[in-house]
Amino acid sequence: KERTFIAVKPDGVQRGLVSDIIGRFERRGYKLVGLKLLVPSVALAKEHYADLSSKPFFAGLVDYMTNGKAPVVGMVWEGPAVIKQGRVMLGATDPKAAGPGTIRGDYCLSIGRNICHGSDSAESAEKEISLWFGGRGEV
Numbered sequence: 001k002e003r004t005f006i007a008v009k010p011d012g013v014q015r016g017l018v019s020d021i022i023g024r025f026e027r028r029g030y031k032l033v034g035l036k037l038l039v040p041s042v043a044l045a046k047e048h049y050a051d052l053s054s055k056p057f058f059a060g061l062v063d064y065m066t067n068g069k070a071p072v073v074g075m076v077w078e079g080p081a082v083i084k085q086g087r088v089m090l091g092a093t094d095p096k097a098a099g100p101g102t103i104r105g106d107y108c109l110s111i112g113r114n115i116c117h118g119s120d121s122a123e124s125a126e127k128e129i130s131l132w133f134g135g136r137g138e139v
């Protein structure tokens, strides 16, 4: 069964969008199989965004995810084509390009505050689920 990692980032939590985002995946028919609220460690955030470590916005992104002004909601969702469809439901990374009806297209405009994250491939889904859920049998 296909699984993906979806996160509501601190701006989404702070703005009260957790229930909307969970509801969209539930109503679509996907199954919630992992859920946690946490302030990620700097090590976790750096590993999660390792591909972006050379980008100029990397330090700000890691600080934003980890400074504790609001936590992150980490989730694992399961179902047919959930990796690809999860990304479709989130909308384009840059909200200015995200279509209406998507989470980003409905709720935000700034790439640095784009509310949510979703795994972009089977490999990243596997890596991110074990990173955020720790391989301790939780999911």
Ligand code: ATP
Pocket (backbone or CB within 6 Å): 052, 057, 061, 092, 093, 111, 112, 113, 114, 116, 117, 118, 119, 120
């Ligand atoms: P995500 O992993 O969050 O679903 P993505 O895989 O579509 O996004 P990436 O290019 O991997 O996109 O960027 C990851 C995250 O880094 C983005 O969601 C955004 O929060 C942040 N980011 C990307 N580009 C910028 C930028 N130019 N300025 C600030 N933050 C950025």
